[in-house]
Amino acid sequence: MATITSLPTSITLFIGMARKGDLGNPTPISNFAQFEQIFGNDAAYGELVSQIRQFFLNGGAEAIVVRIAGDDGDTPELVDYANVFNSPESAVEPFNLLVLPRGYGQTDDQRQLLWGTASVFCQRRRAFLIVDPREDWKTVNDVAAGIPGMRIGAVIDHAGIYWPRIKVASAPLPIDPAGTIAGIISRTDTRRGVWKAAAGRDASILGATGLEHVISSAENGVINPQGVNALRQFAGGAAVWGGRTMAGFDSGDEYKYISVRRTALFIEESLYRGLAFARYEQNDGNLWMVIHGAVGLFMHNLFQQGAFSGTKASDAYFVSCDASTTSQNDIDLGRVNLMVGFAAQRPAEFVILKLRLVAGQSAGAPPALKSALKPALKPTLRRARPSARRFR
Secondary structure (H helix, E strand, O other): OOOOOOOOOOOEEEEEOOOOOOEOOOEEEOOHHHHHHHHOOOHHHEOHHHHHHHHHHOOOOOEEEEEOOOOOOOOOOHHHHHHHHOOOHHHOOOOOEEEOOOEOOOOHHHHHHHHHHHHHHHHHHOOEEEEOOOOOOOOHHHHHHHHHHHHOOOOHHHEEEEEOOEEEOOOOOOEOOHHHHHHHHHHHHHHHOOOOOOOOOOOEOOOEEEEOOOOOHHHHHHHHHHOEEEEEEEOOEEEEOOOEOOOOOOOOOOOOEHHHHHHHHHHHHHHHHHOHHHHHOOOOHHHHHHHHHHHHHHHHHHHHOOOOOOOOHHHHEEEEOOOOOOOHHHHHOOEEEEEEEEEOOOOOOEEEEEEEEEOOOOOOOOHHHHHHOOOOOOOEEEOOOOOOOOOO
16 A cells, blocks of 8 residues: 655745855755854844744754845845745755745835745745744734735735744844744644644743743734734743734634644645655556545544544544546546545534645656646635535
């Protein structure tokens, strides 16, 4: 039987300014000393140094760093980031989280232009964007007034924003929180799994000497319903106190919680890569049975690890890959369809993922066909297993 491997969940891509290092070259980094050796530790170029330090200090394990700069070697602009966002998938290794450290001289308005294109990039790569707050957010009223503008043009269920900024001993001014948050997410994934929210007392912020603004429970009650995740100061130190995506202002959105969104992305990425063998197999009932068995085993292993709600497997997940999901027209077009549901919050209330795979094709399939078979279906939330499951 084919086996599907659980892929990493917290490899973090950093795109920012540094004193040295190849421009535009994605470089894997496994610790801060390695980063210093390759890119230097000159904080005058922006926050990349501080963000990487905080990432590893808070539990980050794997980073990919892309050094960028403007045409004159100065502050990068949107086009410099777009060169990375628009690069072929093979040019940037798979990643799960995206952090864009503030470059020297970058303004809030310049950075706000980045979030839309960055979130589209993440959507395409099945990754999640950690958005930094504006520097001019001084009160919760500023946050509440400014967050609607941050959502404009963004794929809000693929992004999460945190406030306020963090004080650290290694920087003279407060720094943006994204690198720290990525480290905490990585730490939580390792200890508890991608399905566990990186929030609460366990999500303590290491290396912080304080927060730029200390907010009360009442003030948190103002920004949390707007999909802004608070960083809170307590007697024992600072901690992350929210786990919503930027879609979290909508109580009906299936992806209002980061843990649900990231679990779905993890499942999708693992399945797409683990089922790549289908391309070279005859698209018939035998293939569907193999896919069903492999995916069923993968999902059951996650169920046993506590990834889903429900005490019974039937209440926790389902898998469908048969004649009800793949029609003769699909077969003629060289595709096989798979439907997977998992109970993220309550038993038998499924987040449903629809995957469209290439099947029965030779290695030289025409580009037009490959493009036509790219996944483009947004998952939907259902309360029970649907009776009519055909892809349309």
